[in-house]
Amino acid sequence: MCGSEEIIAKGQMRKIPFNKPFIVGKELGNIATAVDEAHLSGNGPFTERCHRWLEQRLGCTKALLTHSCTGALEMAAMLCGIEPGDEIVMPSFTFVSTANAFVLRGGVPVFVDIRKDTLNIDETLIEQAITPRTKAIVPVHYAGAACAMDEIIEIAESCGLFVVEDAAQALLSVYKNRNLGSIGHLGCLSFHETKNIISGEGGALLINDEKFVERGEILWEKGTNRKQLFRGELDQYTWVDIGSSFLPSELVGAFLYAQLEQADKIIDARIRIFEQYFRLLRPLEEKGVIRLPNVESINNNGHMFYIITRSQKERSRLIAYLKQNGIWAVFHYVPLHSSPAGLKYGRTIGNMCVTDGLSSRVLRLPIYYEMRKEDVDTVAEHIRRFYGE
Numbered sequence: 554m555c556g557s558e559e560i561i562a563k564g565q566m567r568k569i570p571f572n573k574p575f576i577v578g579k580e581l582g583n584i585a586t587a588v589d590e591a592h593l594s595g596n597g598p599f600t601e602r603c604h605r606w607l608e609q610r611l612g613c614t615k616a617l618l619t620h621s622c623t624g625a626l627e628m629a630a631m632l633c634g635i636e637p638g639d640e641i642v643m644p645s646f647t648f649v650s651t652a653n654a655f656v657l658r659g660g661v662p663v664f665v666d667i668r669k670d671t672l673n674i675d676e677t678l679i680e681q682a683i684t685p686r687t688k689a690i691v692p693v694h695y696a697g698a699a700c701a702m703d704e705i706i707e708i709a710e711s712c713g714l715f716v717v718e719d720a721a722q723a724l725l726s727v728y729k730n731r732n733l734g735s736i737g738h739l740g741c742l743s744f745h746e747t748k749n750i751i752s753g754e755g756g757a758l759l760i761n762d763e764k765f766v767e768r769g770e771i772l773w774e775k776g777t778n779r780k781q782l783f784r785g786e787l788d789q790y791t792w793v794d795i796g797s798s799f800l801p802s803e804l805v806g807a808f809l810y811a812q813l814e815q816a817d818k819i820i821d822a823r824i825r826i827f828e829q830y831f832r833l834l835r836p837l838e839e840k841g842v843i844r845l846p847n848v849e850s851i852n853n854n855g856h857m858f859y860i861i862t863r864s865q866k867e868r869s870r871l872i873a874y875l876k877q878n879g880i881w882a883v884f885h886y887v888p889l890h891s892s893p894a895g896l897k898y899g900r901t902i903g904n905m906c907v908t909d910g911l912s913s914r915v916l917r918l919p920i921y922y923e924m925r926k927e928d929v930d931t932v933a934e935h936i937r938r939f940y941g942e
């Protein structure tokens with residue numbers, strides 16, 4: 554098997570994708586088990602096992618699997634009681650769902666600039682964005698690097714605001730020994746195939762405040778009290794609140810549980826790739842040619858390895874150069890504050906110099922569980938060559 558791949562490698566250029574979905578072991582066996590047990594809709598035994606795993610490992614009060622992190626953010630917006638005109642402070646340098654989930658409830662995203670070192674929301678700019686309409690702050694832990702949670706929680710407490718962590722990229726990253734996603738009132742995880750632990754599409758809402766648990770379970774089950782029926786607390790269930798079908802099928806839970814059981818192994822593999830890139834590209838950073846992630850600020854889960862080029866033009870040329878060599882590198886986030894929907898539904902406080910300046914220069918390099926050491930060498934080698942090394 555090894556041999557045939559070697560022949561391909563000699564005959565033609567080996568392509569290095571940006572991401573590659575993977576299986577670690579029991580995923581397909583678990584799916585077969587779910588079929589045998591004849592429970593394929595949501596909230597079955599595998600979903601329950603995933604909930605227990607998340608609660609025990611992350612230290613949250615209650616975990617609920619969702620069909621996506623987008624769904625978890627939508628549940629969070631409902632639980633915060635967002636009403637038309639309510640404001641939510643967040644970075645502009647994030648994925649659309651961070652803002653969209655709140656806009657669906659009539660909320661107004663209020664965008665502030667990010668920090669140069671972590672590309673996370675600049676906590677020193679949050680206070681000036683707060684008005685009597687502000688309901689929540691949404692820190693996004695970019696690349697698994699923690700936002701300044703102590704400062705953010707302090708601001709939220711002094712102004713009576715909710716904190717919803719967008720921890721889509723941050724599973725098993727920590728801030729001062731606490732798992733990201735388990736620090737704010739609510740946390741949202743993603744198991745999309747581009748994240749560290751995957752189930753194709755998937756996510757979870759982490760509830761860290763007891764007062765949200767009962768309503769969280771109702772929203773999750775289409776606005777019904779069905780979960781109480783399952784627990785034997787009721788003899789029939791009925792429509793009691795708004796909600797939607799946020800729960801994933803057992804097929805997803807079965808796949809996901811196999812990955813969660815191997816989470817440490819998966820994340821260790823990614824951290825090793827991160828460290829290899831860092832070592833190989835550090836000389837270019839020392840020469841001032843590129844910037845690397847700030848390693849002290851990344852209490853790392855190996856989610857992403859990015860470099861920052863000197864200009865947008867240089868980034869485009871580097872993407873094209875890598876592509877010619879069979880390597881797929883991608884940029885991230887067109888900032889939301891200047892997007893058509895961001896302009897229509899959101900508001901911006903202060904200038905967005907760091908967001909505009911950095912988002913046009915961030916380049917994400919291939920990183921995936923099965924990535925070989927030689928492929929990391931190849932990517933780094935081509936970047937060095939691009940810069941004439």
Ligand SMILES: *Cc1c(COP(=O)(O)O)cnc(C)c1O
Nearest residue numbers: 621622623648650721743745756
């Ligand atoms: C991936 C991602 C999401 C959305 O996750 P889905 O599971 O695809 O809905 C939200 N926020 C951030 C920061 C992300 O990286």
